[in-house]
Amino acid sequence: MIINFKDLKKGRVLEFEKIYLQNEIDVPENEVDIKDKKIKVNVKLEKRSNFILLTLNISFVLKLICSRCLENFEKKYDLKEEFYLKKGEEILPKEKSLSNEDVYTIYYQEEIIDITPLVRDTVILAKPLKPLCKEDCKGLCPICGVNWNYQKCEHFGKKMETSFGLKLKEALKNYNKLRR
Ligand SMILES: [Zn+2]
Numbered sequence: 001m002i003i004n005f006k007d008l009k010k011g012r013v014l015e016f017e018k019i020y021l022q023n024e025i026d027v028p029e030n031e032v033d034i035k036d037k038k039i040k041v042n043v044k045l046e047k048r049s050n051f052i053l054l055t056l057n058i059s060f061v062l063k064l065i066c067s068r069c070l071e072n073f074e075k076k077y078d079l080k081e082e083f084y085l086k087k088g089e090e091i092l093p094k095e096k097s098l099s100n101e102d103v104y105t106i107y108y109q110e111e112i113i114d115i116t117p118l119v120r121d122t123v124i125l126a127k128p129l130k131p132l133c134k135e136d137c138k139g140l141c142p143i144c145g146v147n148w149n150y151q152k153c154e155h156f157g158k159k160m161e162t163s164f165g166l167k168l169k170e171a172l173k174n175y176n177k178l179r180r
């Protein structure tokens with residue numbers, strides 16, 4: 001979605017809401033499972049003296065699989081991203097390391113900004129590498145496969161990772177994948 005802010009006057013605010021569908025932001029469904037395939041974005045542009053502050057509040061729910069117990073669960077995200085829009089060309093500082101402001105500065109020639117890639121990056125980066133259904137998920141017994149969040153088996157509390165246990169875990173993982 002391209003926003004034109006040519007008519008935005010100093011001290012004024014442009015604010016609106018936009019619902020993105022997953023395919024509009026080009027996030028593959030087999031990589032990121034977004035509930036209802038919808039991403040709600042609140043867009044706010046504020047004209048300051050020598051830049052425009054762009055604030056995106058991005059809300060969505062991810063359907064995830066716990067990396068420990070392999071259960072499906074959902075996690076809600078409400079992420080706030082801020083960017084500084086500045087007119088002109090980007091001049092990369094040579095020696096000095098980038099400050100926070102440099103990282104979030106976007107340079108423009110004409111008074112337009114495409115927010116779609118910004119939304120896409122936020123969604124992709126939000127997906128955890130090792131999702132956990134809860135911070136203290138106890139996981140599966142590597143030996144008999146019991147979900148320790150629900151019941152304890154005779155192996156609970158013993159640190160054992162037998163090759164059989166690992167194979168079972170792998171098999172369960174594949175089984176869960178097929179079940180989805
Ligand atoms: Zn879990």
Ligand SMILES: [Zn+2]
Binds near residue numbers: 141143145153155156
């Ligand atoms: Zn067990």
